[in-house]
Amino acid sequence: xxxxxxxxxxxxxxxxxxxxxxxxxxxxxxxxxxxxxxxxxxxxxxxxxxxxxxxxxxxxxxxxxxxxxxxxxxxxxxxxxxxxxxxxxxxxxxxxxxxxxxxxxxxxxxxxxxxxxxxxxxxxxxxxxxxxxxxxxxxxxxxxxxxxxxxxxxxxxxxxxxxxxxxxxxxxxxxxxxxxxxxxxxxxxxxxxxxxxxxxxxxxx
Numbered sequence: 001x002x003x004x005x006x007x008x009x010x011x012x013x014x015x016x017x018x019x020x021x022x023x024x025x026x027x028x029x030x031x032x033x034x035x036x037x038x039x040x041x042x043x044x045x046x047x048x049x050x051x052x053x054x055x056x057x058x059x060x061x062x063x064x065x066x067x068x069x070x071x072x073x074x075x076x077x078x079x080x081x082x083x084x085x086x087x088x089x090x091x092x093x094x095x096x097x098x099x100x101x102x103x104x105x106x107x108x109x110x111x112x113x114x115x116x117x118x119x120x121x122x123x124x125x126x127x128x129x130x131x132x133x134x135x136x137x138x139x140x141x142x143x144x145x146x147x148x149x150x151x152x153x154x155x156x157x158x159x160x161x162x163x164x165x166x167x168x169x170x171x172x173x174x175x176x177x178x179x180x181x182x183x184x185x186x187x188x189x190x191x192x193x194x195x196x197x198x199x200x201x202x203x204x205x
Contacts, residue, residue, distance in 0.1 A: 007034050025056025032065075041072055063093045070102065079109040095130070097123055101138065108145060117145035117157075124160070136165045143177075151181045171201035 011034075014027045028051035035043035048065045051057050057065070070085035083106035089099035104119035120142035127134040139161035147154040158174040175192055178184075184192065196202035 002037070004034070004038060021054050021056040024054035025051060028054055041069075041076065041078075044069055044072060059092055063089045063096060063099070066092070067099050067102070070099070070106075074102065074106060077109075079106045082106045083110065095126075097127060097130075097132075100126070104141070108141065113145040114149055117142050117153075120145070121157070133164065136161070139164060143173075147177070151177065155181050166199075168199070168201040168203070171196065171199045175201070 011031055018024050018027055028047055031050055032044060032047035035047050048069050051065060052062055066085050066089040070082045074082035083103055086099045086103035086106055090103055101123050104116050104123060107116035107119055120138055123138055124134045124142060143154045143157035155177045158177050162170040162174045175196060193202060
């Protein structure tokens with residue numbers, strides 16, 4: 001009935017009367033429903049914690065709850081809180097790559113490029129292990145975040161991107177990183193330019 005004013009007292013009474021984990025779980029779900037209606041992130045957090053503490057939620061439900069709550073904080077640009085929640089979801093289900101990918105994106109917003117790149121690399125590794133081709137943006141973000149601090153690793157990641165998604169863009173980027181890292185001589189540079197011409201990445205402004 002949207003009787004928001006009555007919810008805290010009724011909630012407290014329900015929690016006091018609860019005796020089983022099913023009671024606590026069901027109350028937590030109702031608590032979350034009220035928090036979502038009020039768009040109150042702090043109340044959402046308390047509700048999700050109550051559901052987790054009840055012991056009545058399945059692992060899949062907890063992953064969905066922590067991920068959903070993390071998205072709320074991510075959209076509000078509270079990236080530190082979002083990262084913590086995505087980490088919880090990823091820990092609960094290591095095979096689920098979505099919260100891990102969103103964790104990396106949250107870390108990149110927190111100006112933690114090396115940490116974010118490492119998480120993106122983990123996404124790539126786990127995707128390949130599962131027989132899934134990683135998204136192209138995952139490769140791109142992994143190398144671009146690490147480029148300033150570790151060009152050798154950035155080159156390796158760019159090569160992986162090129163192997164998975166050969167295109168003029170990936171060729172140009174990978175060769176540019178290689179030139180900045182290896183500093184090839186005149187003859188080798190000519191060979192690189194011939195390679196770029198052959199693969200269609202040599203363009204004029």
